[in-house]
Amino acid sequence: MNCAECKEILVAYLEGLLAEPQKQAVTDHLKDCRSCQAEVKQLTNLQERLVSNGRTVAQSDLEDEVLNRIVREQNVRLKAADKAAAGLKLRRIIMKSPTTKLAAAAAIIIAVLIGIHQFGSGTVTLADVIEPILNARTMIFDVIIGDEETGTAMNETIVGQTIRRTISNIPGMTMIIDLASSKMLVLNDTDNSAGYVDIQGTVKERHQSYVEFLRQVITKLKDNHQELGEQEIDGRKAVVFEARGHNQGVKIWADPKTALPIRIELTLGQMFSIMKNFQINPQIDDSLVSMDVPAGYTLDKTEFDMTDVTEQDFIESLRIWAKVMRDGTFPEEIGTENAMKQMPLLGEKMMALNLPEPEASQMGMNFGKGMIFHQILETGGGQWHYAGNGVKLGDADKAIFWYCPQGSETYRVIYGDLTVKDV
Amino acid sequence: MTETDTYYIERCLDGHPDDFRYIVRRYQAVLLAHLAGKLGNKDRAEEAAQESLVRAYFNMNKLQKPESFFSWLLGIADRVAKEHQRKDMLHQQREAIRSFSAEAAGPELSQDYGLEAAIAELPESYRRVVLLRYYGEHSCSQVAEQLDMPLGTVTKTLSRAYAMLRKSLQQKEETQVSEV
Numbered sequence: 195m196n197c198a199e200c201k202e203i204l205v206a207y208l209e210g211l212l213a214e215p216q217k218q219a220v221t222d223h224l225k226d227c228r229s230c231q232a233e234v235k236q237l238t239n240l241q242e243r244l245v246s247n248g249r250t251v252a253q254s255d256l257e258d259e260v261l262n263r264i265v266r267e268q269n270v271r272l273k274a275a276d277k278a279a280a281g282l283k284l285r286r287i288i289m290k291s292p293t294t295k296l297a298a299a300a301a302i303i304i305a306v307l308i309g310i311h312q313f314g315s316g317t318v319t320l321a322d323v324i325e326p327i328l329n330a331r332t333m334i335f336d337v338i339i340g341d342e343e344t345g346t347a348m349n350e351t352i353v354g355q356t357i358r359r360t361i362s363n364i365p366g367m368t369m370i371i372d373l374a375s376s377k378m379l380v381l382n383d384t385d386n387s388a389g390y391v392d393i394q395g396t397v398k399e400r401h402q403s404y405v406e407f408l409r410q411v412i413t414k415l416k417d418n419h420q421e422l423g424e425q426e427i428d429g430r431k432a433v434v435f436e437a438r439g440h441n442q443g444v445k446i447w448a449d450p451k452t453a454l455p456i457r458i459e460l461t462l463g464q465m466f467s468i469m470k471n472f473q474i475n476p477q478i479d480d481s482l483v484s485m486d487v488p489a490g491y492t493l494d495k496t497e498f499d500m501t502d503v504t505e506q507d508f509i510e511s512l513r514i515w516a517k518v519m520r521d522g523t524f525p526e527e528i529g530t531e532n533a534m535k536q537m538p539l540l541g542e543k544m545m546a547l548n549l550p551e552p553e554a555s556q557m558g559m560n561f562g563k564g565m566i567f568h569q570i571l572e573t574g575g576g577q578w579h580y581a582g583n584g585v586k587l588g589d590a591d592k593a594i595f596w597y598c599p600q601g602s603e604t605y606r607v608i609y610g611d612l613t614v615k616d617v
Numbered sequence: 618m619t620e621t622d623t624y625y626i627e628r629c630l631d632g633h634p635d636d637f638r639y640i641v642r643r644y645q646a647v648l649l650a651h652l653a654g655k656l657g658n659k660d661r662a663e664e665a666a667q668e669s670l671v672r673a674y675f676n677m678n679k680l681q682k683p684e685s686f687f688s689w690l691l692g693i694a695d696r697v698a699k700e701h702q703r704k705d706m707l708h709q710q711r712e713a714i715r716s717f718s719a720e721a722a723g724p725e726l727s728q729d730y731g732l733e734a735a736i737a738e739l740p741e742s743y744r745r746v747v748l749l750r751y752y753g754e755h756s757c758s759q760v761a762e763q764l765d766m767p768l769g770t771v772t773k774t775l776s777r778a779y780a781m782l783r784k785s786l787q788q789k790e791e792t793q794v795s796e797v
Binding site: 201202203204205206209211236237240241243244245247248251252254255256257259260261263264265267268542545546 | 631632633634635637638641642645646649650653659663666667670671674675732733747750751752754756757758768769772773775776779782783
């Protein structure tokens with residue numbers, strides 16, 4: 195072995211990685227070669243210095259400080275409602291777990307109802323003022339649940355009895371709703387999975403009777419609307435109409451020349467929403483609202499049943515809201531707008547709990563159903579009041595929610611321990 | 618500590634932020650050495666290492682290849698170090714103006730981190746191996762596994778890295794001597 199060969203494998207030699215014959219060859223060479231001995235000495239010095247520096251540095255422990263910083267930063271981000279981050283995170287969560295798909299489905303189901311109401315209500319005063327929208331076969335618009343800055347936005351494409359919908363805080367999810375067959379198809383773009391949701395039963399009944407409800411509202415509001423004259427909105431001139439009823443109000447901005455709607459603000463009970471960016475009778479490819487699972491998507495076998503919604507579901511959703519999402523106290527406010535905003539949080543918390551699949555599914559369904567109960571109450575003209583802000587779950591002395599179903603003479607009162615009394 | 622980076626990253630993304638501690642354990646010393654070499658000061662290196670890890674945590678969802686987490690983390694650390702250096706420089710310039718001293722000195726490099734500074738100057742592929750071997754306290758075969766390269770390449774890389782380190786340390790000593 196010569197010096198060049200020796201130096202070539204010297205590091206492997208020092209690391210003890212050489213096989214016996216080679217090792218022996220190096221040892222033999224080193225015995226006689228001063229220059230290579232010096233090289234070994236230099237290398238060992240450097241290695242010793244590296245090892246000793248490595249040990250010194252290894253004594254620092256950043257673990258706790260880094261994790262504390264992450265928690266603090268996370269809280270700041272949550273508080274600042276960093277929607278983009280939550281959205282991204284949620285997308286990862288949704289992709290990974292059937293459980294959170296359910297949580298998302300619950301959110302979507304809440305939104306289905308809003309859709310039905312929105313569309314219907316849109317027709318309410320439009321019946322008075324805007325002819326084209328009544329006869330529109332297809333329509334595209336945005337709906338914001340809540341106010342313009344903080345609300346959750348949905349994009350709606352409507353073809354006859356079908357709706358295609360996306361929701362701003364659940365990226366990657368598309369829902370196609372067929373009102374005629376009371377079915378919804380949920381498409382998850384992130385993992386190309388698809389699922390059907392049954393919205394028959396209570397939901398469907400509500401939808402049918404809601405049509406009746408609409409007729410009443412139309413009759414009531416028709417003679418009661420105000421023309422507010424011309425205003426400027428989004429840099430355009432518009433004629434403004436407003437109609438108010440007992441439990442609902444509608445304000446419409448329309449183009450004075452074409453009579454097409456520019457913006458509609460709708461108040462239903464305590465829920466506020468904005469519809470805008472209308473396209474009336476656009477060309478829409480039928481495949482966009484097809485109820486068939488698109489090619490390349492796998493169908494999830496689980497069917498979500500939304501056929502029965504009761505007060506008990508609502509109570510259960512309050513329990514989940516306090517216990518799972520809020521560490522034991524009831525939220526500041528409830529209602530559709532807040533429920534929609536909180537969906538990413540519910541998804542996260544459910545993941546963190548690591549529940550077995552069936553329990554987690556149950557929880558997602560319960561929350562969704564509870565919120566539907568509340569929405570039916572609201573849109574059905576029932577009176578309700580929420581006073582749970584800051585009340586601890588289990589506090590039997592404080593009433594957190596009371597409501598009077600339409601036509602009832604007594605109030606149902608729900609207390610902090612989630613017992614119910616007739617008053 | 619036997620799980621892969623990819624495993625822990627997936628766990629974090631699935632809502633188990635606590636598992637990030639295993640990543641911190643695995644790379645803190647490596648990061649500190651790297652940053653000490655760049656910033657020349659233990660406290661600043663610790664601060665920058667924490668910041669790099671926190672930043673990595675919140676950007677994990679943008680990481681395309683979880684298996685190359687380590688290189689990605691070093692990239693983040695490089696950016697953090699650069700930001701800190703820029704801040705330091707501004708600070709020093711301001712100080713210099715305030716004290717009417719014309720000379721704005723470069724970051725003072727403590728003698729202790731001469732070795733780390735030399736490591737920080739190594740090309741990326743050498744730097745990774747040296748950092749993992751000595752500051753990550755990996756054996757050569759663990760380095761090979763972690764970086765997905767043959768064992769022979771690891772020892773050859775180390776061999777060349779030693780040569781570069783020795784040359785660079787020698788030069789540093791010479792300049793210090795000539796400065797005196």
